[in-house]
Amino acid sequence: MGKNGKRIGLALSGGGYRAAAYHLGTLRALHKMDLLEKVDVISSVSGGSIIAAFYLLHKDEPFEQIEQSFRKCLAHSSLWGAILNLAIVFLLPALLGIFVSGWCLFLYLLLYWGFYLIPSSKWIALYYDRLFFGKKKLKDLPDSPIAGINSTNVATGRLFTFSKQDVGGYDYKENGRSSIKGEEIPISFAVASSTCVPSIFSPTQIAKRYYEEGKYKDTLLVDGGLYDNQGAYILTESTNKLYRVENVVISDAGNTRPDIKGVRNTICLMLQSIEILMNRIRTIQIRTNIYNRTKKNSAYYAYVSLLWSEWNSMVDRFMDNIKKENVPELVLSAHRISLDDVIAFREKNDQNAKFRIEECFKKSIGWQVLLDSAPSKELHEIALSVGTNLTPLSKRKIDALSAHSEWLTELQIKTYLPHLLH
Incomplete structure (x- = not known):
């Protein structure tokens, strides 16, 4: 809490x-x-x-x-059991009969009883137990x-x-x-x-x-x-x-x-x-x-996305969200941003007010220290290259993925959930 x-x-x-x-x-x-x-x-x-x-x-x-x-x-991979199960199933035509008759019967069984013939999720669950959860x-x-x-x-x-x-x-x-x-x-x-x-x-x-x-x-x-x-x-x-x-x-x-x-x-x-x-x-x-806060959905969010990499634009994004009234007053207060400056920036596009808001925000989150420790574009490209599957990951890929999210999580919490820290 x-x-x-x-x-x-x-x-x-x-x-x-x-x-x-x-x-x-x-x-x-x-x-x-x-x-x-x-x-x-x-x-x-x-x-x-x-x-x-x-x-x-x-x-x-x-x-x-x-x-x-x-x-x-x-x-380690979680797919080998499912792959083995699939290989066994595709040997069935040879076991059921030779060529045409065997394949016809196989296709019939696959279409009508496929989930029972290839219970791949059961194999995945067995491997999850072995690798992660120990029954x-x-x-x-x-x-x-x-x-x-x-x-x-x-x-x-x-x-x-x-x-x-x-x-x-x-x-x-x-x-x-x-x-x-x-x-x-x-x-x-x-x-x-x-x-x-x-x-x-x-x-x-x-x-x-x-x-x-x-x-x-x-x-x-x-x-x-x-x-x-x-x-x-x-x-x-x-x-x-x-x-x-x-x-x-x-x-x-x-x-x-x-x-x-x-x-x-x-x-x-x-x-x-x-x-x-x-x-x-x-x-x-x-x-x-x-971007659509309502009484029904009035939670405070810190959003961390693998797709984000333009770190220098993060301050601009925050300012844009203030302009569009997507930053709640509680968050502004936690950053000690003047509400008068916010109103002047939103309604009159007052550049002096904008400057004061930016400086206050950067000081609040320790922006320069964060920026100096940001993950490189090379690491981000490695992270983006990882596919959506259950095949083994190298240390290099795990490091790239976790480094990106660790840095961005700290930034986003300090930016959009500062009331949890102050």
Whole structure:
């Protein structure tokens, strides 16, 4: 909880291992700023769910130890089990019969029983257990911060959230209580549900044994990024008070750079199409959360994006947000910026007022010291080159991703959430 008595939420976006490594830097920055222990809720989707669950399981350990352990995990792939399963399946035609008859039967089985024939998400969950979670269950998560591991429920068209305190969502509640007994659900299953990209991994389903008697409802869970690619929805828009917060740090590892060089088949084309869809969702969320403040959505945001690199323009962005009335009065006051200067700048474009605001802001955040320690363009290019997948990452790539987010997280919190520090 912040110094203003309001709850703090951390949203970790999707993006495979790239996202997991990127968010490592965000956690490191929060730790160094003495804010990590004050976070009340961590909401995650897709690749962000990997590091969210891992951190929460080890939160009582020294942060440096958590980071080193997680870095070692990122050096291993989570895909080999699914690849092996796929290879075995494609040998079926040879086992079922020779050539035409075998392939016809295989295609029939694949079309009608594909999820059972290729349960790739089950294999991913097994590897998640081996690499990250050690067969821990939702009941093993800490009471605080509250975890919100998000997936998209195709059966309802809504978000489906796993946490220690509550599993499901609006569609699975009776008298305000979930009909799903989530304590025994493996964390690996929750994270697999959050990361299973459609067309690549099979969807997951909550087994009947986890429901209260007579209250079973169908689920069909896929990647949480299809509904909310930043993990911010339950923190600011959900009606569930368990997750609602007033201060939000969004760590967004999305990369909107299209890469058509690798699009050589239908699966790659589908992946690229899904990436475009998720980028569109991200754009809408940014507009809604940051640039359209309402009584319903009046949270304070610090937005951290992998796509940002023009550090010298960050002060100009802040001034532009003041001009457009996107900087709340609480934030201006925390920077000790004169409201008279703000009015003069907005209404009369008073350049003297603008200069005073800029100088006050730079002094408040220690701008020159921050600028001198900014990550290089070379590091940023390395970070942007990392794809959206679950293949091993080199130390160089992890360093590049985490350095970018660590620096930008510090800057954005000092800029847009200064009331948490002062």
